[in-house]
Amino acid sequence: MLLEINPLVLPDIGLVFWNTIAFIVLFFVLRAFAWKPMLKAIHDREQGIEDALSKADKMKADIAAMQSENEALLAKAREERAQMIKEAKETADKMVADAKDKAKSEYDRIVADAQVAINQQKNAALTDVKNQVGSLVVEVAEKVLRKELANKSEQENYIKQLAEGVKLN
């Protein structure tokens, strides 16, 4: 037989038998106590690393988003500040202008009032003067009349004269 030519290629039943038993024992023992915990630990670690990496990526993205948000906020704040300054300036300008206007109008009013008061006073003074002149005239006239109408006849003449002046309709 071919196998008997070379003893090297003739398998011994003994080694086959013991090898089968040994391999099965080795396989089950190592699978339970070495390969499974080992592969599980490696897998868990890789999973952990992967998770950590993806988490880091997410965080990076979050930070970037936050940064851009911050920038937007900052830009907005800057804009608002500019706006506010502008508004304040406008308000101030307006206030100054208003104040100016108000002052001017007040001044005008005061001037006008003063004018009116002056006119009134003037008129009053004029009236007063007129009245005084009038009363002086009356007084003078009275004195003149008193002197002219010292006698009775002249009085009657004058009354007649006046009476003629009054026309009864």
Place this chain on the structure above:
Amino acid sequence: MARMSVKSLLVATFSVFTMLFSTVSYANDTPQHGTPAAEGHGAKEFDVTETILEHIKDDHSWHLWGHTTLPLPVILYSDKGLEVFSSAKLMDEHHEPAVYAGNYNYKTIEGKVKVVKADGSLDKEASAKVWDFSITKNVASLFVSIAILLLVFLTVGGAYRKRGVKSAPKGLQSFMEPIVLFVRDEVAKPNIGHKYAKYMPFLLTIFFLILINNFLGLIPFFPGGANVSGNIAFTMTLAVFVFIVVNINGNKSYWEHIFWMPGMHWSMKAFLAPIELIGVFTKPISLMIRLFANITAGHILVLSLICLIFIFKTVFASAIAVPFAVFIGLIELLVAFLQAYIFTMLSAMYIGMATEEHHHEAAHH
């Protein structure tokens, strides 16, 4: 300059020794022919083949040093029942095979326990009835390798349990992890695909069992010295396990591709079926022969180089033989890893082929 001189020195040494050996062998030839009686029974003619085979073959005792051997238990099962005795009983005080009277008269012939007749000749008929389950040198070496594997990997496995996932591997653990990752990422994943996890324990066990036995085989003395992974029984057993795993896990499309190749004319299908069926067996057989032949060839090569010293019968031959043996030994170190890798990778490939899902199947019909 230095390199040049080393080179020329090597060339000079080589030529000197070549000349020396030829003269020595001539010198040895003449007295042998002249006085055959002088050689006598003590100094036998040196038989290279026998010496090498003796080192490669299995044995019933484990040679330690000089005349000291470790006797191993012989376990025989025959029609007369089971018997266990020490292999020391099969040897006389001169380390020559002796007859041991058990259920039959046993004697080791060419390293194997055989039944002998009263006159000491081989009894083939009775020998066929005896099943030899002895703990031979290879079996003992196998057990040593398994003890080493268990010791190493139970420690490593325990380390993962104790140290947990968060901490980095340490010591032996960090030495073994890259190898395990290599098997997973270079062997299992590319060849099997996403279902690789199920086959990882099997592939790892095969890989490390072959690797440790390849390494132990390279150690020339106890606890190495046995040629387990270069033994056809060992490779056959592993190949049978691969065969079983592949065919148990073979899916519908695997069997369909063997017996009724899809997308072919019916006559082609009928023609391919027997070829594919043979392929089912040739795959594990190729695994068996590849590992056996590679490891055995390496051992034979190293032994042949060492035997040069005894062939030329001069210690100067070692100047050539030893460096070459060291060189081949280094290559063997590579081969030890390579063959473990190839065996595992091909096993993974066969498993991958058997469990592959053919999505393109629909296109055939």
